[in-house]
Amino acid sequence: MPRYKLTIAYDGTDFCGWQKQEPLLEHAEGTGSMKHVEESLEAGEPGRVALRTVQAVVEKAVREVVREPVILFGASRTDSGVHARGQVAAFTTTDDPAQLARGSGWPVERGTDPLLRALNGRLPDDVLVTAIEAVDAAFDPVGDCTGKGYSYTIHASRTRPLWDRRYVQQVWDVLDLSRMQEAAAVLVGEHDFAAFAAAGHGRQTTVRTVYSCSVSDATPPDLAAGTRLRIDISGNGFLWNMVRIVAGTLVEAGKGRLTCDDIREALRTGDRRKAGPTLPPAGLCLEWVRYT
Numbered sequence: 001m002p003r004y005k006l007t008i009a010y011d012g013t014d015f016c017g018w019q020k021q022e023p024l025l026e027h028a029e030g031t032g033s034m035k036h037v038e039e040s041l042e043a044g045e046p047g048r049v050a051l052r053t054v055q056a057v058v059e060k061a062v063r064e065v066v067r068e069p070v071i072l073f074g075a076s077r078t079d080s081g082v083h084a085r086g087q088v089a090a091f092t093t094t095d096d097p098a099q100l101a102r103g104s105g106w107p108v109e110r111g112t113d114p115l116l117r118a119l120n121g122r123l124p125d126d127v128l129v130t131a132i133e134a135v136d137a138a139f140d141p142v143g144d145c146t147g148k149g150y151s152y153t154i155h156a157s158r159t160r161p162l163w164d165r166r167y168v169q170q171v172w173d174v175l176d177l178s179r180m181q182e183a184a185a186v187l188v189g190e191h192d193f194a195a196f197a198a199a200g201h202g203r204q205t206t207v208r209t210v211y212s213c214s215v216s217d218a219t220p221p222d223l224a225a226g227t228r229l230r231i232d233i234s235g236n237g238f239l240w241n242m243v244r245i246v247a248g249t250l251v252e253a254g255k256g257r258l259t260c261d262d263i264r265e266a267l268r269t270g271d272r273r274k275a276g277p278t279l280p281p282a283g284l285c286l287e288w289v290r291y292t
Helices: 025-029 054-066 097-101 112-120 177-186 242-254 260-269
Strands: 003-010 037-039 049-051 083-092 127-135 147-156 169-171 189-192 207-217 227-235 284-290
Touching: 003 054, 003 112, 054 083, 054 112, 054 127, 112 127, 147 242, 177 207, 177 227, 177 242, 177 260, 207 242, 227 242, 242 260, 242 284
Parallel strands: 083 284, 147 169
Antiparallel strands: 003 083, 003 127, 037 049, 147 227, 147 284, 189 207, 207 227
8 A cells, every 4th residue: 555755844823733633612712722723524523623733734635635534644743833844744545446446545656746736736825745755654754753853943133023923933132142052062962851841741751862952143134133043953852842942941041041050950850940931832843854
């Protein structure tokens, strides 16, 4: 049975994250997410709604193209408002001759370029499949992943951003880049990142390996005021809100409120109170997922 790997980019602003969600109506109303809610006719359960998620939108497009109730599995469960340039997902379809004769499935010999065009023709403006490849039937987007890379972009200025406000997080303070770079270096390596995880992360272990963590000046030449700083971090996996907490910690270091020793103490103790705040999702982007 053919299996296809999709690379997906999306503007996460108007999505309730990657993963499909169909909460009870009263629960959805309490989350502040109702502007992203669509009435769920497919759920088949009274009182439930389907939140607008990337998985649901792309899976619906896939089902319309291959005419099968396929399930799309993603590599990373990005949160509400988080963007992606390199999310990876996969689905399996049929190559049974009888099913193909009825118009279902997508055989490998049909090619991935027509599949790419067909999917993108059914997707909304804020999500795009950028690449498709046929993969081994055993390919697992989650289990086979060996690394992920994220970026977080900060707009350091008292003048708020306009044109790209969906993709940066404003910080009013002047930030010391060298302090942030020194603090970022402390996080590289294998550590227990319990202090950098949201409560209820649900993981058996909070030990992760950060391959790289850097902060660079990403100020465009036409920026009217302030500076842009970009945090890039890669690792073998990340805990819930870990990158946003790392970003908040580095911002605190840039303000002079946290030192490298403070960050080492947060890693040593696992005390969430010793790390920085969880920054909002707007500045966060999943850049790539690696399988080598």
